[in-house]
Amino acid sequence: MAAKPSTKALTLIFLIFLSNLNFNEAAGFSVDLIHRDAFLSDSPANSSDRFLHVRNALRRSHGRVRSKASADVLPDKGAYVMKFSVGTPPLETAAIADTGSDLTWIQCKPCRLCFPQNIPLFDPKRSSSYKTVPCNSDTCRIADLQTACNGRTCTYSVQYGDRSFSRGDLGTDTIKLGDTSVPNIVVGCGHFDQGSFGSGTAGIVGLGGGKTSLITQLGKKIEHKFSYCLVPLFSEGSKKSSKLNFGQNAVVSGAGVITTPIIPKSPETFYYLDLKGMTVGNQRLDLVPSNGSKEGEDSGAGNIIIDSGTTLTYIPTEFYGQVRQSVKRQMKLKEIMDPAGQLDLCFELREGEEAAVPAMAAHFRGADVELKAVNTFVQTSERSLCLAFAEASGLAIYGNIAQGNFLVGYDLQKKTVSFKPTDCAAGGK
Known part of the structure; x- marks a missing residue:
């Protein structure tokens, strides 16, 4: 850190x-x-x-x-x-x-x-x-x-x-x-x-x-x-090594690569992206700009940072409420309180039952990142499955659970971040 x-x-x-x-x-x-x-x-x-x-x-x-x-x-x-x-x-x-x-x-x-x-x-x-x-x-x-x-x-x-x-x-x-x-x-x-x-x-x-x-x-x-x-944090393969690449080894290319711009903002420390919305199941949810800009206008891009060190994904309060409600409506499991007392939306896992969760996607400018269950939900106990999102009290953050099993490449000359679906436990390339 x-x-x-x-x-x-x-x-x-x-x-x-x-x-x-x-x-x-x-x-x-x-x-x-x-x-x-x-x-x-x-x-x-x-x-x-x-x-x-x-x-x-x-x-x-x-x-x-x-x-x-x-x-x-x-x-x-x-x-x-x-x-x-x-x-x-x-x-x-x-x-x-x-x-x-x-x-x-x-x-x-x-x-x-x-x-x-x-x-x-x-x-x-x-x-x-x-x-x-x-x-x-x-x-x-x-x-x-x-x-x-x-x-x-x-x-x-x-x-x-x-x-x-x-x-x-x-x-x-x-x-x-x-x-x-x-x-x-x-x-x-x-x-x-x-x-x-x-x-x-x-x-x-x-x-x-x-x-x-x-x-x-x-x-x-x-x-x-x-x-x-990154090998998904709480997966069975989490003891296997992930990869950090530099220079030519860091080029992300091939089938399935999508790219979004890094938005220049202050402080320079952070890598800011422009999150346009999310899809939960078959429902597309648009992130309305906080400054009231209309669709098609410059909405003050750079509304979220991507951070490999942050566990959860934190999104603005009103937008989080929409995502939460959509997930809750589409889940078939019984809603429960998180036994760990950490997450806001959790469901009961019954022994031997396979949990079906809605497919989700994060829509960045020019890049639709298709997320799997390992990117959007986390078990906090043997019987609880929770949404790995939370409301941001300040800065919005795209966390590392959402980045698991993606090769994520930063080109700071072109000012882009690229995503490629990858089995990181198998070598990460």
């Missing part, structure tokens, strides 16, 4: 193993994304442990969406943990990789107030390539960071929606991804860090669209492209 200047819910955890990477201008590279909960238990996917993970994920999701903190990310249990090395000589570390935030930071010596981690602390004094960022530099003045000065050194402060935070010095150092070293990457050296971070992580890797994002800093080296294929 990383700091964000706006609201966001982060509730999915993966482990990214980066190895044998090569920044070849004519090629790309891929890394594995492994669901973090796969390492917590050897129990089967439909066990009680599975539903505990579901409930925890949903609880974190709601907490973050309601938050109004300036940098709203729920650490550790809602991100991707990425293995990489930092410094010279390189120190192997791991940090949560967040596609909806920018600053990369790790805990550093001296750690004045830190959360426990079971990997070595980075000591900037032992790295010959580490340099502090001066207060009078352009890097210190960039708009997407809360920065200040401590003597001549630029400092940063980020706060998360669950009251987690990191504060420390801003610097630059060499980041090593497998066999490839990338010099002069902006990093935060955290000396005061607290919150719900797990011991297997040392901080955050920011993969958003802002100036300090690792994606932005790599830029031409990865041809401004990356993609991922």
Whole structure:
């Protein structure tokens, strides 16, 4: 997770193993994304442990969406943990990789107030390539960071929606991804860090669209492209690895690909899309622009962000009510309260009964994304099946449940996001 200047819910955890990477201008590279909960238990996917993970994920999701903190990310249990090395000589570390935030930071010596981690602390004094960022530099003045000065050194402060935070010095150092070293990457050296971070992580890797994002800093080296294929979060295959691709490996092509534009908006961190409406069963529901624009007019596009770190899909209150009502009308199962107390519309599953749910689709500008049951419903217990949507109290978010079993590609030069239906557990290409 990383700091964000706006609201966001982060509730999915993966482990990214980066190895044998090569920044070849004519090629790309891929890394594995492994669901973090796969390492917590050897129990089967439909066990009680599975539903505990579901409930925890949903609880974190709601907490973050309601938050109004300036940098709203729920650490550790809602991100991707990425293995990489930092410094010279390189120190192997791991940090949560967040596609909806920018600053990369790790805990550093001296750690004045830190959360426990079971990997070595980075000591900037032992790295010959580490340099502090001066207060009078352009890097210190960039708009997407809360920065200040401590003597001549630029400092940063980020706060998360669950009251987690990191504060420390801003610097630059060499980041090593497998066999490839990338010099002069902006990093935060955290000396005061607290919150719900797990011991297997040392901080955050920011993969958003802002100036300090690792994606932005790599830029031409990865041809401004990356993609991922997420194994559905609560499926039987969720212990299998997903893929995160860069450069030429990130190109999404072939039969079934649909593409929608990324809408330039502030803050640059987020990838904004234009959601036109949804279909539930045979009923098309149009999302009426909040500014009252008529169909065919520019409705202030960029009304939802796509976020691989957010579990649920959050849509505007009135529109959510329409979707909810349409789903409720078309479901044949008995409506019940969510035993987990997290979701708004749930139905009773009877033992041995196959639940039939209405087909749904998300209509983005120029792209109709056909969703399956794994994208729209989630079990919160053995006997409850719930709609994986909620009303947005602020920013609307297209979450990772809806993105499961799609190859999702970002081309930041063309400013597009592409979707391709894919069996992500089978390799994700």
